[in-house]
Amino acid sequence: MLVKLVTSRLRATRPRRLAWLALAASLGLLAGGCESFDSPQNTFSTSGDVAEDQRYLFFFVMWPALVVMVLVGAAMLYILFRFRRRSEQEPAPKQVHGNTKLELAWTIAPAFLLIAIAVPTLDGIIDLGRAPHDDALRVNVIGQQWLWSFEYPELVDASGQPLRIDGRPGETTELHIPIDREIGVTMESNDVIHSFWVPKLAGKEDVVPGHINEMWFNATEPGTFAGQCVEFCGLDHAIMTLRVVAETPEEFDAWVDEQLAAAAAEAPVTGTR
């Protein structure tokens, strides 16, 4: 009799314990997994102001959301345990049809919580949505199937040609930028929709044919940052990659001079042909 009771209890609790485990595991994975991995496109290990603001906002929403999730989950498990049917002979419970005050409360309370989310959201939208500052370094990003090209409209050589880095199929194009300076990006597409994304520096912006989009970002420390196209654009979408090389202003200027000189050396050859 006792054995039977114990085993039936065990059987009754096992699903709940599994559910706890699953919950704890998913929580642990979510909280622990993201921060500890310094992978090349991790949105949590940021090196630019835009990405940092976005990371901050994500946590601003994620932590309350996690709290709500844990509370709802815990409430559910508590209810399932406390109000489980102990025997089939158990009389039916009191028939409660609702409680208007309580229901109004749980309609209105989340609304306040959600308004709290709206405040930094709107603030962020306006900040990121502004046009790039006048002193920003302008870059044109050109997307096409399946490569990226970059053009610096303000950095011109002796003949007035802007510095341009053309992508080659199957290769990763590099975008050089100076650190601690705002980069104003203008995006254009030669064919289908692409999306320009360098997770450690900033969230993405779509590259739409016939529609010029702008965004701004910066890098706060030197380094090489991986990025890729994130709008499905056909066969080789997966390998449409790019790299941002952020360097000190001196290094960047040296790189620009070098590129312009190389372009000048090449130009006559193509020009006479």
Add this chain to the structure above:
Amino acid sequence: MAGATLGRRPLTLMEALRQTRAEAATYRGIWSWVATVDHKRIGVMYGITAFIFFLAGGIEALVIRLQLATPNGAVVDPDQYNRIFTMHGTTMVFLVVMPLSAAFFNLLIPLMIGARDVAFPRLNAFSYWVFLAGGLFMNISFFTGGNIFQGELGAPDAGWFGYAPLTLNEFSPGNGINYWAFGLQILGVASMASGFNFIVTILNMRAPGMTLFRMPLFVWMTLVTSFLIVFAMPVIAIALFQLLFDRLFGGNFFNAEAGGTPLLWQHMFWLFGHPEVYILILPAMGIVSEVLPTFSRKPLFGYPFVVFSGVAIGFMSWGVWAHHMYTTGLGSVANAAFGVSTILIAVPTGVKIFNWLGTMWGGSIRLNTPMLFAVGFIAMFTIGGLTGVTHSAVPSDYQQQDTYYVVAHFHQVLVGGAIFGLFAGAYYWFPKFTGKLLKEGWGQLHFWLMFIGFNVTFQPMMILGLMGMPRRVSSYPDGYGFGLWNMMATVGAFMIAASILVFIYNVIVSLRSKEQAGADPWDGRTLEWSIPSPPPAYNFAEIPTVHALDDFWHQKYVEDAAERPVPVVAGGAHEAEAAEHEAGDHGSIHMPSPSYWPLIAALGFPLIAFGFIYDYALIAVGAAFLLVGLYGWALEPATE
């Protein structure tokens, strides 16, 4: 003598048709299924067909997971991968979750409102056949790309969302996109027809006394879903027509070079697409709202709040479409507006979750399989809803948009939500339509395998997205830290697949079992439990008169002074009524006659679509089928 002559010579077409119709009326044999207009049979056919497509979409998912299990996956090439992920998404949305919901509408709505059939039984059969035709048409595209045995697939390859201009001829030559666009048009006809049918059925066919606020919650959610279908499908139909003009006749709706606007497609698609999300989830919410009260032995907590939050979701679903487009450059004001509307839609969703918890609170909860799935639904849907709230933080969403974080989010909603809800419904109502309960042990195994598998599959995807893994990539390189989490997701996907095998096994064993479930195995609350399992063709021997919400429960129990239900004494109203149901011959009840015309009309659609793709002559053939079908339908005598 004349009969013998008739027996020898081959039947004329009309004679053959009349004979099959006569056979159909007997409710036996294959023809009785082909020509059926019985909502229960159509529901069963919807369910089985959608489940087969579910297996197909599931196999596609497993191929995707195998490809992505390790870095630089080479199970399929990028071309095959793009076709398979496109078909996975399209299949699961249009050929699985929508028709599975339609299966439940068909099976249950007439029974729950005390009717003998839907308002338009032949239109209902037409919906099913058009759905089947559209689903097969869509999947035939796999075989049109060359030699399939050498891996040459012809299926569409621009994603289930089909963003222009990638879908235009210049970037997507071949017929894949044409199959996709025509396939969705055909499926849209089926959805529209069934949407109208259920609106009229619910508004006009309710038993006496069943006011709107005595309707079971599933009926309410079906009504809201049907309205969403009726308003949303035309939007995508127009978008698809525009796309087809561009592809077939050199139109310029989406071609930027010729002055078209690629973003127009996205607005149209998501104006349809976001209500569609609720078309997928509201029926499951309705199912859960039926299962929870039964297994808690308590009425739904705050019925009006749950109804109105469902209606509110239906309205608000039209105001959030651009949250799929934050990064397309809509400008700060539009992004702010759609960010706020996305925040607001969380309110009615939250109300539902709290009311479900309120339903269970103070109840007498039995965790049978349907209840397990319903509870699993609440848990997973909560996570899905909360990750949805994180999307309303627009600047942060610039990071998560188009990453695996979004994949994780909507699978939380559509698998952890819709599919769990539909399985709850399958376990709950299986005995009603087969007379057999699904085995509890196998059901528990199914649930736990699926629940754990689900979490092992989709929670790692959240991490992948936050780690910067984009969606829709056919492979990813080494050194990005994606390998471990992808491997987990793949293991989880196979756990889900195993759980589905358990379900299939369970269905087979349970159908073969000799144990009868009886009319009311769960102590149900709604009218369908008041009639035998499986229900007779005419459903109700006598149309019931409804006196309350949860009418059947009130036939069985009265509440004492402390609001506790007390069983009605033997020989009370409930049993008297049951006895009345048993007695007598009900052959004289007038039921709609079977008809093969809906099937003939339905065949017209794929033929017309083939005509546009291959040879215009076929359009005439298809149109002939459609016209003959519709004329035959219109001129058919009501009874024979």
